[in-house]
Amino acid sequence: MSQISRPPSSPAPARLREPSRASQVLLxxxxxxxxxxxxxxxxxxxxxxxxxPSGSSLLDEGxxxxxxxxxxxxxxxxxxxxxxxxxxxxxxxxxxPAPLLVFPMWAATGLLTPIMAGFPVQLAVGIFSGPAEKSSxxxxxxxxxxxxxxxxxxxxVQGLTLGILFVRYARQRWGHVxxxxxxxxxxxxxxxxxxxxxxxxxLALVPIAVHLMWAAGxxxxxxxxxxxxxxxxxxxxxxxxAATAAVxxxxxxxxxxxxxxxxxxxxxxxxxxxxxxxxxxxxGCWGAWMSFAALIPQDDPxxxxxxxxxxxxxxxxxxxLLLAYGVASFLRRRTS
Numbered sequence: 001m002s003q004i005s006r007p008p009s010s011p012a013p014a015r016l017r018e019p020s021r022a023s024q025v026l027l028x029x030x031x032x033x034x035x036x037x038x039x040x041x042x043x044x045x046x047x048x049x050x051x052x053p054s055g056s057s058l059l060d061e062g063x064x065x066x067x068x069x070x071x072x073x074x075x076x077x078x079x080x081x082x083x084x085x086x087x088x089x090x091x092x093x094x095x096x097p098a099p100l101l102v103f104p105m106w107a108a109t110g111l112l113t114p115i116m117a118g119f120p121v122q123l124a125v126g127i128f129s130g131p132a133e134k135s136s137x138x139x140x141x142x143x144x145x146x147x148x149x150x151x152x153x154x155x156x157v158q159g160l161t162l163g164i165l166f167v168r169y170a171r172q173r174w175g176h177v178x179x180x181x182x183x184x185x186x187x188x189x190x191x192x193x194x195x196x197x198x199x200x201x202x203l204a205l206v207p208i209a210v211h212l213m214w215a216a217g218x219x220x221x222x223x224x225x226x227x228x229x230x231x232x233x234x235x236x237x238x239x240x241x242a243a244t245a246a247v248x249x250x251x252x253x254x255x256x257x258x259x260x261x262x263x264x265x266x267x268x269x270x271x272x273x274x275x276x277x278x279x280x281x282x283x284g285c286w287g288a289w290m291s292f293a294a295l296i297p298q299d300d301p302x303x304x305x306x307x308x309x310x311x312x313x314x315x316x317x318x319x320x321l322l323l324a325y326g327v328a329s330f331l332r333r334r335t336s
Contacts, residue, residue, distance in 0.1 A: 110281020248279025284320020
C-alpha cells in the first residue's frame with residue numbers, strides 16, 4: 001500500500017520577544033504626539049476659545065452641544081491611540097486576542113494614513129499655488145493656522161510611530177501571514193470573500209468617480225460654503241481620495257483572486273496586503289466619519305452637505321467594509 005504524504009504545514013509564528021528599547025522610545029513619542037491634540041480638545045470642551053478666531057462657526061450657539069459631543073468622541077479616539085501603543089509595547093499586550101487588536105489598528109490606519117499623505121500634499125500645493133490662491137476663500141477662518149500645524153503634525157507622528165510599532169509586533173506574532181509571493185497563493189480564497197470584494201469594488205466606483213469629478217473642478221454635489229472656499233488644495237485632496245479608493249480596490253482584488261498573470265507572480269504578498277489594509281481602512285473609516293459629521297445640525301443651510309455628498313460618503317463606508325471583509329478573509333485563511 002502506498003504511503004500517503006502529509007501536506008506541508010504552515011510555518012508557526014515566531015515567539016514574541018521582550019519589547020526592545022526602540023519600542024519603548026517609540027511608545028514615548030506616540031504618547032507625546034497625542035498630548036497637544038488632547039489638551040486642545042479638552043480645553044474646547046471646557047469652554048476655552050484657544051485657537052478659535054472670532055467669527056468661526058465653532059462658536060455658533062446652535063451647534064455648541066453637538067460640537068462638545070464630537071470633541072468628546074475625538075478625545076476618546078485619540079486616547080485609543082495611546083492604548084494601542086501600550087498594547088504593542090507591553091508584555092501584557094502580547095496576550096491580546098487578535099480581533100481586539102486588529103480592528104482598532106485597521107481603523108487607526110484608515111483614519112491616519114490619508115492625513116499622513118494628504119497634509120504634506122496640501123502644504124506643497126498651497127506653497128506652489130501662491131498667496132492669491134490662498135486668500136481666495138471667503139468668510140471667517142475656521143481655526144487659527146497654528147492649530148492645523150500642531151494637530152496634523154501630531155497625527156503624522158502618531159501614524160508613523162503606531163505603524164512602526166504594529167509592524168514590529170505583527171512580524172513576531174503573525175509574520176508568516178505575509179511571507180511569499182503572489183504566485184504561491186492558492187486560488188481558493190472562497191466565494192464569500194470574492195463576492196464581497198467584487199461588490200465593494202463596484203460600489204467604490206461611485207466615490208472614485210465623484211472625487212475625480214470634484215478634483216477636475218466640478219461643483220456638483222458640493223455645499224455652497226465649500227464652493228466659496230474652494231482652492232487648489234481641495235482639488236489635490238479630492239484626487240488623493242479617488243486614488244486611495246482605486247488602489248484599495250486593486251489590492252483587495254489581487255489578494256482574493258490571486259491572478260496568475262506573469263506581472264503579478266513574483267509580486268511579494270505584503271505589497272497588495274499593505275495596500276488593501278490601509279486603503280480599505282481609509283475608504284471605510286473616512287466614509288463613516290464623514291457620514292457621522294453630516295448628522296451634525298447646521299444653522300446655515302449653505303453648510304449642509306448635499307445629497308450627492310451624503311450618498312458618496314455612505315457608499316464609501318459600505319465599500320470599505322466589504323473590501324475589509326476580503327482582507328479579513330485572506331488573513332484568517334493564512335493564519336489558519
